Amino acid sequence: MVRELREQDVQCSIAQAASVIGDWWSLLIVREVTRGHRRFDDLLRELGISRKVLTERLKHLVDHGVLAREPYQARPVRHEYMLTETGWALAPTLISMQDWADRWLLGDGSSTGAPRAGGTEVARVHALLGTKVPAPLVLPAGAPRPAQLDAVADAAVTILFTYPSTGLATSLPPDWDQVPGAVGCTLENRLFRDRHPDLTAAGIAVHGVSTQRPDEQAAFAAAESIPFPLLSDMDLHLAAALRLPTFRAGQDLKLKRLILVIDRSRTIRHVIFPVLDIPVAITEATNAAHTLR
Incomplete structure (x- = not known):
């Protein structure tokens, strides 16, 4: 059950936040709605929680403005649960928790742009196969x-690739080149740029x-003549x-660097x-995209 705030915690913002999302089930419900599981029965299935x-x-x-109920069926009336602006503002919290667990509970505490030995990142990403x-x-x-663009283009196939940061970023920390897996973003963009005309002709978006x-992405795109959209997940909604x-x-x-090939149904x-x-991965992605046309 959600705890009532003690008098000494009323002025504590951490305690206020915990009173709304500190409960195990509340936080996992936000996680699942973020993932697109918005209906009651879907949440039951994903969480293994009791109906009560x-x-x-x-x-x-809903009472605290994290979720909003919206009808999707009239007879009988059924609702789905959508994240409000307040709810979406929790996305960085979810990813910070995930990153902390990946690094400190499932890893050795080091910073790496590559998968962690013994971690669950590879299995978690590959479990996306077949999901929407x-x-x-x-x-x-x-x-x-x-x-403002949808992460999945209105195209037969979308190749969506994520990368840490391009070389023109102004916010790179010291010793960036020493972080495993961090370097190579400029090369990746250039190789997709070079393949872009053929991909566009085949109805494949990148x-x-x-x-x-x-603004950093725009400066990089101008410098490198990148013809496809560079999307900013600075609010960690996609993540x-x-x-x-x-x-x-x-x-x-x-x-971290990964590539997803997505069909028109968003699968x-x-x-x-x-x-x-990187070159081998881009060839694999473009070949997979062509087979889905």
């Missing part, structure tokens, strides 16, 4: 022009995603929706992670 507890926790989250990217999932695009600011692996560089969370049909050889 789920009903109570959903009401608690939630819709809508709109991110700011800094290039080739400022816009989207790059990092946690960089849109939370797909539970993507991250690593901390300084105070910033960066996405993930091919996963490449880890990306150890």
